[in-house]
Amino acid sequence: MKFGVVVFPGSNCDHDAWYAVSQNLQQQAEFIWHDSPSLGDVDAVILPGGFSYGDYLRCGAIAKFSPVMSAIKKFAADGGPVLGVCNGFQVLVEAGLLPGALVRNAGLKFICRTGPVRVETTDSIFTHQAENGQILQLPIAHGEGCYIADQETLDRLEREDRVALRYLDNRNGSMRDIAGILNEGRNVLGMMPHPERAADPLMGGTDGLVILSSLAGAYAGHAASHSPASKI
Amino acid sequence: MSTITPDVIAAHQLTQSEYDKILRLLGREPTFTELGIFSVMWSEHCSYKSSRIHLKKLPTQSKRVLQGPGENAGIIDIGDGVAIAFKIESHNHPSFIEPFQGAATGVGGILRDIFTMGARPIAVMDALRFGRLDDPRTGDRNRRIVDGVVSGIAHYGNCFGVPTVGGECVFDESYDGNPLVNVFALGVFRHDEIFYGKATGVGNPVIYVGAKTGRDGIHGASMASAEFTEASKQKRPNVQVGDPFMEKLLLEACLEAMKTGAIVGIQDMGAAGLTSSSCEMGSRAGTGVEIDMQFVPQRETGMTPYEIMLSESQERMLLVAERGREDEVLRVFGKWGLDAVAIGEVKDDGMLRVKDRGKVVAEISNRALADEAPVYNRPYTKPLRTAPLHGPDVHSGDLLADLKRLLASGDLCSKRWIWEQYDHQVRTNTVAGPGAEAAVIRIKGTPTSVAMALDGNGRYCALDPREGTKLIVAECCRNLSVVGADPVAATNNLNFGNPERPEIMAQLVESIEGMADACRFFETPITGGNVSLYNETLGVPIHPTPVVGIVGTMPTAEPIGIEFKNDGRDVILLGGYGTSDTEQFGSSQYANVIAGCVWGTPPKLDMNYEKRVQTTIRELVRARAVESAHDVGEGGLAVALAECCFGRDEIGVEARMNSALSKEFLLFHEGPSRVIVSTGNPEAVFEAARKNSVEAIRIGATLKSRMAVSNQTETLLDCAVQELKDVWENSLEHLLHSPHHTPVSVE
Numbered sequence: 012m013k014f015g016v017v018v019f020p021g022s023n024c025d026h027d028a029w030y031a032v033s034q035n036l037q038q039q040a041e042f043i044w045h046d047s048p049s050l051g052d053v054d055a056v057i058l059p060g061g062f063s064y065g066d067y068l069r070c071g072a073i074a075k076f077s078p079v080m081s082a083i084k085k086f087a088a089d090g091g092p093v094l095g096v097c098n099g100f101q102v103l104v105e106a107g108l109l110p111g112a113l114v115r116n117a118g119l120k121f122i123c124r125t126g127p128v129r130v131e132t133t134d135s136i137f138t139h140q141a142e143n144g145q146i147l148q149l150p151i152a153h154g155e156g157c158y159i160a161d162q163e164t165l166d167r168l169e170r171e172d173r174v175a176l177r178y179l180d181n182r183n184g185s186m187r188d189i190a191g192i193l194n195e196g197r198n199v200l201g202m203m204p205h206p207e208r209a210a211d212p213l214m215g216g217t218d219g220l221v222i223l224s225s226l227a228g229a230y231a232g233h234a235a236s237h238s239p240a241s242k243i
Numbered sequence: 244m245s246t247i248t249p250d251v252i253a254a255h256q257l258t259q260s261e262y263d264k265i266l267r268l269l270g271r272e273p274t275f276t277e278l279g280i281f282s283v284m285w286s287e288h289c290s291y292k293s294s295r296i297h298l299k300k301l302p303t304q305s306k307r308v309l310q311g312p313g314e315n316a317g318i319i320d321i322g323d324g325v326a327i328a329f330k331i332e333s334h335n336h337p338s339f340i341e342p343f344q345g346a347a348t349g350v351g352g353i354l355r356d357i358f359t360m361g362a363r364p365i366a367v368m369d370a371l372r373f374g375r376l377d378d379p380r381t382g383d384r385n386r387r388i389v390d391g392v393v394s395g396i397a398h399y400g401n402c403f404g405v406p407t408v409g410g411e412c413v414f415d416e417s418y419d420g421n422p423l424v425n426v427f428a429l430g431v432f433r434h435d436e437i438f439y440g441k442a443t444g445v446g447n448p449v450i451y452v453g454a455k456t457g458r459d460g461i462h463g464a465s466m467a468s469a470e471f472t473e474a475s476k477q478k479r480p481n482v483q484v485g486d487p488f489m490e491k492l493l494l495e496a497c498l499e500a501m502k503t504g505a506i507v508g509i510q511d512m513g514a515a516g517l518t519s520s521s522c523e524m525g526s527r528a529g530t531g532v533e534i535d536m537q538f539v540p541q542r543e544t545g546m547t548p549y550e551i552m553l554s555e556s557q558e559r560m561l562l563v564a565e566r567g568r569e570d571e572v573l574r575v576f577g578k579w580g581l582d583a584v585a586i587g588e589v590k591d592d593g594m595l596r597v598k599d600r601g602k603v604v605a606e607i608s609n610r611a612l613a614d615e616a617p618v619y620n621r622p623y624t625k626p627l628r629t630a631p632l633h634g635p636d637v638h639s640g641d642l643l644a645d646l647k648r649l650l651a652s653g654d655l656c657s658k659r660w661i662w663e664q665y666d667h668q669v670r671t672n673t674v675a676g677p678g679a680e681a682a683v684i685r686i687k688g689t690p691t692s693v694a695m696a697l698d699g700n701g702r703y704c705a706l707d708p709r710e711g712t713k714l715i716v717a718e719c720c721r722n723l724s725v726v727g728a729d730p731v732a733a734t735n736n737l738n739f740g741n742p743e744r745p746e747i748m749a750q751l752v753e754s755i756e757g758m759a760d761a762c763r764f765f766e767t768p769i770t771g772g773n774v775s776l777y778n779e780t781l782g783v784p785i786h787p788t789p790v791v792g793i794v795g796t797m798p799t800a801e802p803i804g805i806e807f808k809n810d811g812r813d814v815i816l817l818g819g820y821g822t823s824d825t826e827q828f829g830s831s832q833y834a835n836v837i838a839g840c841v842w843g844t845p846p847k848l849d850m851n852y853e854k855r856v857q858t859t860i861r862e863l864v865r866a867r868a869v870e871s872a873h874d875v876g877e878g879g880l881a882v883a884l885a886e887c888c889f890g891r892d893e894i895g896v897e898a899r900m901n902s903a904l905s906k907e908f909l910l911f912h913e914g915p916s917r918v919i920v921s922t923g924n925p926e927a928v929f930e931a932a933r934k935n936s937v938e939a940i941r942i943g944a945t946l947k948s949r950m951a952v953s954n955q956t957e958t959l960l961d962c963a964v965q966e967l968k969d970v971w972e973n974s975l976e977h978l979l980h981s982p983h984h985t986p987v988s989v990e
Contacts, residue, residue: 020579021488023404027671030687060669062402065488121397123666152401152666208668213685213801 012230013039015053017083017099019074020045024060024097024207031207032057036223045077054230055092056083058099060152060205070113070155071101080106092136092226093199097153100191100201109194109201110168111160117184121154125215127179128190128204132172135193136229137200137222146179147218149204156203158185158192168192176202247278255282261617268611276549276597276605280612283515283553284522287776290616293742294774297752300759302768307731310770315356315440315510316430317770319732321796323689326437328362329429331370331697331736331792333775337482338424342391346424347399347485351557353428354403355511358494359560361438361501362430365670366684367400369410369426370697370736370790371661374419376653376978381419386979388422395485396426397664402487403494406673407665408682410697414653417701420780425736425773427697427792431686438501440510442524442532442563447507448585449521449534450569452576453493453559455542456517459483460555489558489581496579497560503575505568512559518552518612520561522595526613531590535598538586548597548604563589623748626708627740627784634829634842637907642959645837646881646910647970652836655878656974657889675802680873681722685799692799694728699736700877701786703845706830708750708787709757711845716761717853717915718876719793724857725872725918726802727864728795733762735772735791740784742776750787751776758789764850767793803864805873806890812870812945813925814887816880818856818917819938820902820909822847832877833911846914853916855935860918862935868927875917881910881952881960883919885967888950893964898943898952906959910952921945 014032018025025042033040043050045063050056063074074080080102087093087108095103103109116122128149130141141147160168165187168174176191183203191202206219252262255278265273265281273281287293303311309326310318316330334349350367357364371392374385400407405428442449460483500506508528510520517539525532536548542556564572569585576583590596595612597605639645649655662677674692675683681696698719704711720730735758740747762769778785807814828834829843863869875883888895902909922928925941932939950967952960 021402021491023402023491023669027669030671061404062488062491065402065486067488120394121401121664121666123401123668124663150668152668154401205668208671211671213674213799214668214671 012055012227013041013053014055014057015041015043015050016057016059017043017079018045019061019063019077021063021065022059022061022098024205028057028059028096028207031210032223035210035220036227038227043079045079047079048082050082050086055094055226056086058093058095058102060097060099063098063102069105070098071105074102075106084108087199090196090198094137094226095201096205096207097203100203101155103199103201108199109192110164111158113155114157114159115155116157122182123150123152125150126182129177129179131174131177134172135175135197135200137225138175140225140228141221147221148209148216149206149219150208151204153203156183156185158189160186175200176204247272251278255279256286257282261285264617268615269607274605276552277607279549279553280518280605280607283518284612285616289515289519291774292617293619293621293776294737294751295618296620297755300755302759302763303770305732305766305768308768308770312769312771315359317732317734318360318437319770321686321691321693323691324434325431325686325689326434327429327431327693327794328357328360329427329734329794330356330771331425331427331734331790332356332773333423333425333736333738335421335423335738335775335778338392339422341482342388343395344482344484346392346395348483348557349424349426350396350399351485351487351490352513353426354405354490355513355560357428357430358497359438359440359509359511361436362432363498364405364428364430365672366429366682366695367405367407367426368682368695368697368792369396369407369424370699371410371412372418372423372701372788373414374422375414375416385419389979392422392424393661393664399485399487401666403491404669406667406669408667408673408676408684409679412658412661413701415701415786417786420783421778421785423738423785423788425738425790427734429693429695429794436501438506438509440524441508441528442530442589443507443528444563444565445530445589445591447563447566447589448569449532449587449589450562450564450572450583451539451559451586452562452581452583454486454489454556455540455582456551456554457542457556458546458550458554461550461553483555483557485557492579492581493558493560496576496581500572500575503571505565505571507563507565509560509562512561514555516553516555517561522609522612524561524563525593525595525609529593531592531594531596532587532609533590533596533598534587535601537600538584540582540584548599552597621742621748622745623752624745626749626753627746628706630706631842632826634834634840635838637828637838639907642906642910643962646885646960647967649832649836649878649882650885650967650971651974652832653975653978655832655882657972658975659972660975660979675726679802680725680805681728683726683802690799692797694723694726694795694797695792696722697790697792698722699788699790701788702835702841703830704754704787704789706843707845709753710848712754712757712789713761714845714848714915715789715791716758716765716767717848717850719791720765720767721853721857721874723793723795724861725864725874727861728797729861730765730767730793730795733767733769733791733793735769735789737774738778738785738788738790739776740779747784754787754789761850765854803869803872805886806871807887807894807896807921807945808870808890810894810945810947812921812923813941814896814898814943814945815920815922815925815928816917816940816942817859817920817932817937819940820904821912821914821917823904823908828908828912831879831911831913833879833907848915855937856916856918859931859935859937862931863920863928866927868924869920869922871921873919875919877913879911879913884952885950887919888964889968889971893948893968894945895947895949895964896943897946900942900954902954906954906957909954910959
């Protein structure tokens with residue numbers, strides 16, 4: 012499977028995402044520059060963490076105008092898997108691919124720590140290898156990770172089983188402890204915790220791999236059933 | 244042009260004799276622009292004029308050192324064709340005037356020093372010193388400074404994408420009017436990727452890249468070379484404003500441009516901006532540099548050549564490209580959306596020639612600026628010492644209450660509130676981060692990890708700068724050894740008061756000499772660093788605070804932490820119970836926090852013994868013969884034991900000791916060369932200790948959730964781990980948020 016990792020000016024977890032999928036997960040991975048009008052032949056896209064364009068306005072507010080975002084919108088509309096992590100989640104929300112907004116943390120401070128996150132649904136290409144209710148130790152590192160939405164949106168997310176991940180130790184004030192959500196098509200996941208930082212035993216844990224390998228596994232299953240000449 | 248009057252000279256912080264030297268070197272009166280250029284290059288900050296003759300005493304070379312002092316950063320070989328560049332630098336004065344931007348640009352400055360050499364920054368650490376948080380007069384201001392500095396460091400490092408992996412933070416009255424912000428950065432590259440700040444190749448274009456030049460930071464270098472007075476508050480415009488996003492683009496663009504092979508030399512514009520980068524690059528190469536101000540990208544209108552040359556606007560670099568290949572370089576900067584403009588060229592005459600629309604406004608020999616600054620052998624006497632030699636008798640009314648007060652004190656409590664604001668994981672190399680004995684960063688693509696630590700005990704140095712500094716070097720090496728690393732090389736940041744006072748100068752001289760001895764002994768040459776003098780406000784100097792950053796190497800492996808991992812393990816103390824010496828006890832945190840005064844001398848250091856202890860623990864950690872390892876540092880044995888219990892599972896300890904020391908001394912005296920380990924294989928520990936002639940005492944065993952300590956038949960401490968951990972973990976947040984009292988209940 013081939014992952015594309017988008018690089019905006021100011022992305023700083025791009026290399027970490029690339030390393031996790033290419034080295035820890037042993038899949039193909041390449042970088043996609045922000046002004047690229049196409050995604051090439053990638054099978055999944057990762058929008059990595061960082062401070063796209065400095066994030067001096069609202070996080071992700073400038074990145075949504077990047078040329079690559081038109082390609083990503085089309086890719087997502089066609090059912091292509093898109094994973095947005097941290098700043099990537101903020102970009103997806105700003106771009107309208109996911110509902111709600113991410114605002115300053117409740118304590119108004121940047122928080123970097125590893126904490127427990129519960130898998131709320133296994134009905135997605137990002138979480139199907141996890142057990143329902145499985146608790147993952149995942150790092151967060153953000154200043155604006157407080158997820159908010161109107162009640163109707165929140166109710167709808169819950170009703171449609173689109174809350175993918177929830178904090179057990181909600182430090183940023185997110186409504187209903189939401190750490191990650193899916194789009195309607197369940198092929199776009201935005202999450203504030205960093206799975207790529209928990210993909211190597213040396214870094215203190217490998218709980219994040221379940222997200223990345225679910226994605227690779229879904230593709231392998233899909234490729235096996237549809238195309239014997241899989242690209243993997 | 245203004246006329247140069249004695250007032251103008253004094254306003255540039257030049258003495259009459261320095262001005263006379265300028266007249267001699269030029270053979271004429273300087274222009275106003277030239278005077279400005281001399282004043283920043285000859286400032287204490289840029290020229291090291293008070294410290295230079297003493298810095299020569301430091302060891303700077305070893306087989307591993309590829310680049311010693313004199314470049315933007317030191318470089319050492321770590322094997323497999325890979326090298327690391329590292330340095331520490333201060334931003335003390337700006338951080339006092341404007342804490343957030345002062346600290347932020349401190350991070351920005353040291354990061355540029357690293358990537359200007361071609362290395363990608365992969366770790367930052369900070370040594371911070373603040374005034375006391377619970378002082379009714381200054382507490383409010385000190386809390387604001389802490390908050391600003393920490394947010395500033397977080398803002399810059401997090402956005403840039405470099406992990407802040409450790410450091411230290413101390414609160415003391417002596418830093419009330421003069422906080423210290425020392426930032427260490429480390430980068431990695433291959434040997435064939437190293438770049439130097441040299442303007443070689445006559446006819447090659449000189450290219451300006453990065454942010455536009457504004458009026459910010461003009462005379463920052465000379466500001467950093469003067470004491471603070473009430474008038475300093477008016478110097479706020481001297482503090483620069485940082486843009487970490489711009490710096491991130493500059494990093495990526497520089498590293499990419501270096502790969503073209505068309506860059507022959509590059510240097511960041513740090514202190515003294517365009518002035519220092521141009522004349523230092525010319526001086527190193529023995530060439531001339533001619534630049535015209537009209538081509539310099541400017542963000543304000545009407546800037547004079549004087550202002551452009553002295554501006555300390557951030558996120559700028561000067562580079563020299565191979566003639567005919569400029570476009571390859573410019574194309575890369577264009578891709579990253581950065582200004583890159585040829586502003587001049589390399590000449591063969593050794594001069595820095597500054598033009599303004601073709602008209603020469605300054606013409607000075609590069610060597611005169613960079614290498615011929617005045618050097619002073621300032622008079623020195625006995626080091627300033629305010630503490631008495633003898634102190635009160637020490638009798639604890641309640642040992643447990645004393646332990647809790649120590650664990651709640653600013654210096655010893657958990658610094659989680661600080662380091663949780665720093666992204667300490669980005670780049671996914673952090674094997675051991677904040678809170679560990681030393682930070683450990685794996686180097687991807689190699690079997691090697693790099694360990695690093697900062698130390699700088701000003702209280703010890705105030706009592707004896709020479710012995711205090713040796714203890715600092717020893718502790719820093721011990722921190723590395725405890726995580727399993729071999730100490731390899733060092734960088735230093737010498738923070739002192741006004742060197743024109745002989746008793747302050749004596750502190751500096753003795754500290755450097757102590758550092759030279761210890762660095763020679765531990766084979767950790769100093770590869771670069773920074774001197775920050777005039778750290779005084781209204782005549783009150785800081786504690787002499789030499790901060791040492793030492794880096795070491797080790798095979799990459801899962802870390803062995805400070806905390807006990809399992810119950811039922813043997814707990815062994817390497818290095819023995821220590822001594823009963825009332826004078827040495829006066830330098831301890833117990834004296835400082837509980838007795839409320841400091842006296843006497845720092846602990847005695849036997850460097851030979853220290854080295855044997857370090858060898859022992861390094862062998863044990865590498866052989867995985869211990870499950871945890873923690874050195875006994877400030878606060879003594881009781882604090883160290885408590886810290887061993889503060890793991891996620893709160894594994895405690897039952898220690899039954901047999902020592903003739905009084906209970907206060909046994910629990911709280913401080914001394915080097917001691918390490919606590921827990922192990923399931925005590926024989927291996929005793930065997931390693933025997934082999935290295937190090938004392939090893941089994942003091943007890945780990946158990947679940949309780950810390951109990953007794954000596955002979957007397958119970959000294961008995962408490963739930965949770966109770967101690969709460970005090971330790973939450974104290975800093977309380978100190979920072981509740982005014983005017985120590986809020987943590989210690990009863």
